[in-house]
Amino acid sequence: TDDYAGTLAQFRAKGIRILEELPPNNGRRVCFLEAPDGVQIEVIEKV
Numbered sequence: 001t002d003d004y005a006g007t008l009a010q011f012r013a014k015g016i017r018i019l020e021e022l023p024p025n026n027g028r029r030v031c032f033l034e035a036p037d038g039v040q041i042e043v044i045e046k047v
């Protein structure tokens with residue numbers, strides 16, 4: 001995504017659980033979230 005903060009805000013507004021947000025590292029920001037069916041999804045933004 002090119003709007004990491006906005007994307008996470010949309011997820012939170014929809015009640016999607018953010019499992020972990022990692023600090024920026026190696027030119028990327030990464031977080032993990034849990035889909036309604038329990039599948040873990042990774043969101044990455046190049047910074």
